Amino acid sequence: MSYKKVMARYINQRINICSPFFIVTAIAYIALSVAGCDRFNSSTSQMKSEISGQATIAVSRTPLSAPFFIAETKGFFKEEGIDVEIRECIGGHRCLAAMLRGEVDISTASDLPFMFNSFDRNDYVVAATFVHSDNDVKILARKDAGIKSGKDLRGKKVGVIAGASSQFFLDIFLLNNEIEPSEVSVVNIEPEDMAYAMEADRVEAISVWEPFGFETVKLLGDDIVILPHLNIYRETFSLFSRRDFVESRAEIIQRILLALDKAIAYINNNKAEAQDILLKSFSEDKDFIEWIWPDYKFGLSLNQSLIITLEAEAQWAINNNLVKHVTMPNYMDYIYFDALEKIKPEAITIIH
Numbered sequence: 438m439s440y441k442k443v444m445a446r447y448i449n450q451r452i453n454i455c456s457p458f459f460i461v462t463a464i465a466y467i468a469l470s471v472a473g474c475d476r477f478n479s480s481t482s483q484m485k486s487e488i489s490g491q492a493t494i495a496v497s498r499t500p501l502s503a504p505f506f507i508a509e510t511k512g513f514f515k516e517e518g519i520d521v522e523i524r525e526c527i528g529g530h531r532c533l534a535a536m537l538r539g540e541v542d543i544s545t546a547s548d549l550p551f552m553f554n555s556f557d558r559n560d561y562v563v564a565a566t567f568v569h570s571d572n573d574v575k576i577l578a579r580k581d582a583g584i585k586s587g588k589d590l591r592g593k594k595v596g597v598i599a600g601a602s603s604q605f606f607l608d609i610f611l612l613n614n615e616i617e618p619s620e621v622s623v624v625n626i627e628p629e630d631m632a633y634a635m636e637a638d639r640v641e642a643i644s645v646w647e648p649f650g651f652e653t654v655k656l657l658g659d660d661i662v663i664l665p666h667l668n669i670y671r672e673t674f675s676l677f678s679r680r681d682f683v684e685s686r687a688e689i690i691q692r693i694l695l696a697l698d699k700a701i702a703y704i705n706n707n708k709a710e711a712q713d714i715l716l717k718s719f720s721e722d723k724d725f726i727e728w729i730w731p732d733y734k735f736g737l738s739l740n741q742s743l744i745i746t747l748e749a750e751a752q753w754a755i756n757n758n759l760v761k762h763v764t765m766p767n768y769m770d771y772i773y774f775d776a777l778e779k780i781k782p783e784a785i786t787i788i789h
Contacts, residue, residue: 490689491520495532495544498525500729501568501674502545506718507700517692528628530601543678549602552750556760562773564690565737566675567697571668572732574606575650578642580662587614587664596626596634596643605750606670607644632656651725683773690776701735739777739785744768
């Protein structure tokens with residue numbers, strides 16, 4: 438089942454949303470190519486000048502953030518005239534929180550933390566998505582708990598990372614296996630503790646992203662089964678900043694995107710070298726990099742699918758009383774188009 442069909446099914450069964458704005462954006466999405474961001478070639482910088490800039494970026498410690506580690510290692514930030522300090526954190530939800538607290542200028546995060554924070558504040562924006570994956574978040578289960586397929590999760594304890602893509606993914610997965618969320622026991626666990634929670638029998642399954650899926654398989658070996666999910670959720674990782682920063686330091690955002698575009702071109706054209714850089718950055722073994730590499734599609738974009746996903750997630754959060762509000766935000770108000778429009782306008786498919 439295609440991604441847009443899955444999301445449509447989710448919307449019809451869990452959300453029952455029929456707002457004119459959603460219908461318009463859904464129709465527009467169907468007419469556009471989700472994979473369009475993969476075709477763009479790296480741009481040559483048009484912005485180099487005597488002016489230099491500085492920025493601190495909270496970067497999630499995941500291979501999804503590969504363009505940042507490549508750009509830092511290959512000197513692409515400096516080529517664009519900016520001095521970047523990367524501060525690593527575990528999980529995009531923590532990176533985004535650090536940016537919203539004013540501890541850093543910019544952050545990386547997935548769509549779920551973006552959505553949850555949007556109900557409480559509107560002082561931040563997304564400047565570009567730089568990677569998407571249909572298989573970064575996974576459901577892993579213990580075979581000795583009698584779990585062989587998704588339908589076997591009924592009545593089981595499942596670990597999730599609250600307020601993140603892990604939580605949303607589990608709900609979609611249960612829907613596609615005709616299980617109500619109330620039929621499983623959800624246990625909130627920090628991402629770095631997932632493998633150990635499985636080992637200690639605190640839970641019988643987990644919904645988790647990489648590298649913690651790989652760590653769980655490595656720790657428990659043949660006792661783990663990865664449940665198939667047929668690409669039901671497209672996770673995105675994007676670049677976020679506060680409105681006051683992008684308004685006062687717009688050129689910095691553009692330069693960062695140009696450096697990331699160079700890094701993405703390097704990743705796509707130099708697979709072995711890019712993998713070596715990640716191996717050194719993460720101190721991981723080569724098996725892990727090869728495990729995740731086919732699942733990540735790197736490319737700068739502001740794609741209509743981001744709006745579709747955010748609206749589905751927002752209504753899910755409302756219906757499950759995960760937020761206090763009953764009206765979803767207008768996510769068009771959270772998109773900062775200027776930077777990407779100036780350096781790569783063809784990468785924008787959001788109708789605006």
